[in-house]
Amino acid sequence: MTRRLAPLLLAALVLIAGAGPAQAAGYRYWSFWDRDGDHWTYATQGPSMARPSDGDVQGFRFSVSEDSGDAARPRGTAEFAAICAGTPAKEGTKRVALVLDFGTAADAPSGEAPPAGRTACARVSPDATTADALAAVAKPLRYDTSALLCAIAGYPKTGCGEQVAPRDEGAGASSQQRKSAAGKDDGGPSAGLVTGVAIVAALAAAAAWQSRRRRNANP
Structure with a gap:
C-alpha cells in the first residue's frame, strides 16, 4: 500500500511546489x-x-x-x-x-x-x-x-x-500595477497550494487507516 501511495504523494508535493498565483488578464x-x-x-x-x-x-x-x-x-x-x-x-x-x-x-x-x-x-x-x-x-x-x-x-x-x-509584472507594468500585483500575491495561499495540501492530508489518512487495518487483521 505504501509503495502504491508514494507516486501520488510525490505528485501532490510537486503540485504544491509549483503552485503560484494566477495572473488575471x-x-x-x-x-x-x-x-x-x-x-x-x-x-x-x-x-x-x-x-x-x-x-x-x-x-x-x-x-x-x-x-x-x-x-x-x-x-x-x-x-x-x-x-x-x-x-x-x-x-x-x-x-x-x-x-x-x-x-x-x-x-x-x-x-x-x-x-x-x-x-x-x-x-x-x-x-x-x-x-x-x-x-x-x-x-x-x-x-x-x-x-x-x-x-x-x-x-x-x-x-x-x-x-x-x-x-510579466516586472517588465512594462506601471508602478501602480506592480504594487497591486505584489499585494495580491501576499494575500494568501493559492488554490493549487490548498488543493495540494488537501491531497497530502487525504493520502496520509488513507495510509494510516490501511496500516491499522492490517495490524488488526494480523494480531
Missing part, C-alpha cells in the same frame, strides 16, 4: 476619475451621466488594468485654479478642469505611441455632462455601440476596452 481602456481634495477617486458614473459643478476637476487615464481597484490614476497637475487660470468665469456657464493622461508606451496598442498628457478648461452650459465638457476641448472622441468611451483626441486609433493577455 487586464483590459485596455480609458478610466474616468473625480478629484476629491488632493487625491483621485474612481468615478461612480460614466462621463455621459456625470454632471460636474463649476470648479470641479475630473481626469481620464488610458492604461491596462484588471479592474477599478487596479486602474492607474491620472498624473500631472490637477488644480482648478491653475488649469482654468486663462478661462474667466462667465454668467450662464460653468468651468470644468480636465486632466488627460494618455498613459505609457507599455500600455499603448501595438503600433501607437501615447501623446503627451495635457490639461484643459472646458466652459460649458450649466447642465452639461462630463462628456459634453470633454467634447468641447478634446475632439475627436470615439465611442462604441454601448456608449463606452474608446478614444480621446483620437487616441487610440483603434480598439475599445479589449482584453490584454497577462504579462
